[in-house]
Amino acid sequence: MNSNIKSAGVVNLESTPGFYRVAIVGAGSLKGKDVAEVLDQRNFPSSEVKLLDDDEALGQLEAVKDEITFIQSIRAEQFDKVDFTFFASDAESTRRNWKQVSKAGSSIVDLSYALEDEPGAVVRASWIERQLEQIITPQLEPVPVVVAHPMAVVLALLLLRVKSATPLKRAVATVFQPASEYGQKGMDELHEQTVNLLSFQQLPKDIFDVQVAFNLVSRYGEKATSVLSSVSDRIIRHFRKITSGRVLVPSMQILQAPVFHGHAVSLNLQFEGAADLAQISSALAGEHVSLTPSSEDAPSNVNAAGQSDILVSLTPDAADSNSMWLWATWDNLRVAASIAVELAESLAASRPRGKIQ
Numbered sequence: 001m002n003s004n005i006k007s008a009g010v011v012n013l014e015s016t017p018g019f020y021r022v023a024i025v026g027a028g029s030l031k032g033k034d035v036a037e038v039l040d041q042r043n044f045p046s047s048e049v050k051l052l053d054d055d056e057a058l059g060q061l062e063a064v065k066d067e068i069t070f071i072q073s074i075r076a077e078q079f080d081k082v083d084f085t086f087f088a089s090d091a092e093s094t095r096r097n098w099k100q101v102s103k104a105g106s107s108i109v110d111l112s113y114a115l116e117d118e119p120g121a122v123v124r125a126s127w128i129e130r131q132l133e134q135i136i137t138p139q140l141e142p143v144p145v146v147v148a149h150p151m152a153v154v155l156a157l158l159l160l161r162v163k164s165a166t167p168l169k170r171a172v173a174t175v176f177q178p179a180s181e182y183g184q185k186g187m188d189e190l191h192e193q194t195v196n197l198l199s200f201q202q203l204p205k206d207i208f209d210v211q212v213a214f215n216l217v218s219r220y221g222e223k224a225t226s227v228l229s230s231v232s233d234r235i236i237r238h239f240r241k242i243t244s245g246r247v248l249v250p251s252m253q254i255l256q257a258p259v260f261h262g263h264a265v266s267l268n269l270q271f272e273g274a275a276d277l278a279q280i281s282s283a284l285a286g287e288h289v290s291l292t293p294s295s296e297d298a299p300s301n302v303n304a305a306g307q308s309d310i311l312v313s314l315t316p317d318a319a320d321s322n323s324m325w326l327w328a329t330w331d332n333l334r335v336a337a338s339i340a341v342e343l344a345e346s347l348a349a350s351r352p353r354g355k356i357q
Contacts, residue, residue, distance in 0.1 A: 019045045019046055019047035020044075020045055020046050020047065020083040020084060020348065020351065021046070021047055021048045021050075021081055021082045021083050021084075022039065022044070022046045022048065022049045022050065022082065022083065022084045022085075022086070022344075023049075023050040023052055023078060023079060023082045023084070023085045023086070023101075023106070024036060024049065024050070024051055024052065024085075024086045024088060025052050025053070025074060025085060025086065025087050025088065025089050025093065025094070025097060025101075026052075026053055026086075026087060026088035026089025026090070026093060026094075026112070027051035027052055027053050027071050027088070028051075028053040028071050029053070029088050029089060029090075029183055029184065030180055030183055030184060030187075030333050031088035031111050031183075031333055031336060031337060032051075032053070032086070032088035032089070034088075034333045034334055034336070034337035035086050035088050035111070035337045035340055035341065036049070036051070037337070038308075038334070038337045038338050038340075038341045039341055042341055042342075042345070044341060044344065044345065045348075048082075049069075050072070050078055050082065051069055051070075051071045051072065052071065052072055052073070052074045052078055053071045053072075053073075053074065053089070054073075054074065054089070054093055074093075074097055076100045076104070079100065079101050079104040079106050080104060081104075082101075082104065082106045083106060083107060083351050084106060084107050084109065084344045084347070084351075085101045085106045085107070085108050085109070086109050086111065086340055086344070087108065087109070087110045087111060087112050087114070087115075088111045088112070088337075088340075089112055090112060090183065091112045091113060091114035092114075093112070094110060094112040094114035094115065095114045095115075098110070098114070098115060098144065102142065102144070105142065106142065107142040107145070107344070107347045107350075107351065108142065108143075108144040108145065109145050109147065109340050109343055109344050109347075110144055110145065110146045110147065111147045111336055111337070111340050113146060113149070113234065115144040115146055116146045118144055120143040120144070121143060121144040121145070121146055122143060122144075122145055122146065123146045123147075123148050123238055123241045123242065124136075124145050124146070124147070124148060124242070124343055125147070125148040125152070125153045125156070125238075125242045125339055126339055126342040126343050126346060127153055127157055127287075127288055127339060127342075128148075128153060128156050128157060128160070128242045128243065129242075130287070131156075131157060131160050131161070132160070132243075132244075132246060136346060142347075142350075145343050145347065147336055147339050147340045147343065148238040148241070148242050148339070149234055149235050149238045150263060150330070150332050150335040150336045150339070151175055151235045151263055151265070151332075152234075152235045152236075152237075152238035152239040152242065153238075153242065153335065153339060154263070154265070154310055154328065154330060154335070155173060155235070155239060155250055155252075155265070155267075156239055156242055156243050156247065157288065157289070157310070158267070158284065158289070158310070158312070158326065158328065159171055159247045159248070159250065160243070160246065160247050161283045161284050161286070161289070162269060162280055162283060162284065163247050163248075164283050165276075165279050165280055165282070165283035166271055166272075166273075166276065166279065166280070166283075167271065167272055168247070168248055168269065168270070168271065169270045169271055169272050169322075170248070170251070170269075170270040171248060171250035171251070171267060171268070171269055171270070172250060172251045172252075172267070172268045172270075173250045173251065173252045173253075173265050173266070173267045173268075174252075174253050174255065174265065174266045174267075175232070175235070175252060175253065175254040175255065175263070175264075175265050176255055176257040176259070176263065176264040176265065176266075177228075177231065177254055177255065177256050177257060177263065178257060178259045178260060178261050178262055178263065178301065178332060179212065179256075179259065179260050179261075180260055180261045180262075180332065180333060181231075181332060182207055182225070182226070185206075185207055186207050186208075187260050187261075189204055189205070189206060189207045189208060189212075190212055190213055190258065190260060191260075192204045193205075193211060193212060193213035194213040194214070194258075197211075197213055197214060205221060205223070205224075206225070207224065207225050208220050208221065208224050208256065209221025209222060209223040209224040210224070212256055212258055213258055214258055215258055216255050216256070216257060216258065217255065217256045218253065218254075218255055218256075220256070228254060228256060229254075231254055232252055232253070232254040235252065235254070236249060236252065250267070259301055261301060261305060261331070261332070261333070262300075262301025262302070262304050262305060262329055262330065262331055262332060263301070263329065263330055263331075263332040263335075264299075264300075264301055264327075264328065264329045265326075265327075265328050265329075266325065266326075266327055267325070267326040267327075267328065268317070268323055268324075268325055268326075269323055269324050269325075269326060270320070270322060270323040271322050271323065272322070273322060274321050274322060275316065275317070275321065275322060275323055275324040277314055277316060277324060280314060280324065281314055284312060284314075288308065288309055288310055289309065289310050289312055290309040290310065290311050290312065291312050291313070291314075292311055292312065292313045294313070294315075298313050298327060299311030299312060299313055299327060299328060299329040300329055301329050301331075303329075304329040304330050304331050305331050305334075306331060306334060307331060307334060308330075308331070308334050308335055308338040309330070310328050310329075310330045310335075311328065311329050311330065312326060312327070312328045313326075313327050313328075314326055314327075315327070
């Protein structure tokens with residue numbers, strides 16, 4: 001066997017003290033793959049990265065920091081002495097496995113939202129904590145940390161920065177959700193619907209129970225695996241939690257877009273007085289936000305793919321001098337993964353490096 005392929009499902013990156021042990025539950029999922037990439041990009045101090053998943057992904061090969069490993073099954077013993085566990089699986093898998101992870105003493109970072117209602121769990125967004133200059137007290141006992149919905153994080157960051165320049169009267173957001181929010185199954189269904197429409201065949205509707213290919217919809221069919229209105233409810237709920245009343249809550253409508261990947265939002269900002277484009281642009285610029293000049297191509301879900309920045313452009317409102325339009329796109333999976341890894345870094349303050357838990 002190639003020496004770079006680890007048959008035990010564990011990538012041993014460092015053997016010296018001072019490094020953490022990490023597990024990714026749902027390593028074969030779209031979110032799981034992004035978490036692994038961000039861990040690598042940010043040089044997270046890990047000595048082991050365990051790739052775990054349910055039956056569908058078992059035996060699948062994945063790369064972590066130039067090492068190739070097999071995805072292994074989720075078993076209680078896999079979490080022995082693990083410092084951080086990322087749940088990038090679906091909500092059902094998280095609910096099925098998180099208690100044994102917590103019992104093992106691992107810090108939990110949940111990207112599935114399954115644990116947001118569990119006692120002691122907290123919804124967090126590192127980007128917003130820095131924007132608000134919040135000081136988070138390290139927890140002596142690990143509690144589940146739920147990664148705030150990326151749409152809630154982006155809306156909060158943009159509105160907080162706009163507010164720092166001029167008071168906001170109202171914000172109205174039209175949100176465009178990609179199929180990848182439902183993982184590989186959502187993307188597969190969009191792909192199959194597209195192919196079947198072009199060949200005049202029956203459409204698969206297991207995920208959305210409605211035609212999403214070549215279409216925009218504001219609700220799914222009755223037999224869909226999710227309810228689109230529940231997504232907007234979660235976004236608003238998370239927005240309130242991470243902003244703590246520091247900025248007005250936007251009015252919002254969410255639409256399912258016929259795209260595979262990448263969030264987008266059309267945001268109308270209304271002010272008490274005349275909108276100052278230069279002033280707002282200056283306030284928005286900074287960490288995680290990339291402003292696109294009007295002379296360049298507008299942000300799109302395609303050019304946002306693979307990066308953690310939010311691509312933003314501003315346009316005056318032709319009908320109202322006291323408002324303006326903001327168009328933003330970003331990689332939904334990469335933003336969620338980036339925040340998840342940053343939260344693990346912040347949790348490290350309560351877990352001394354190299355200590356066997």
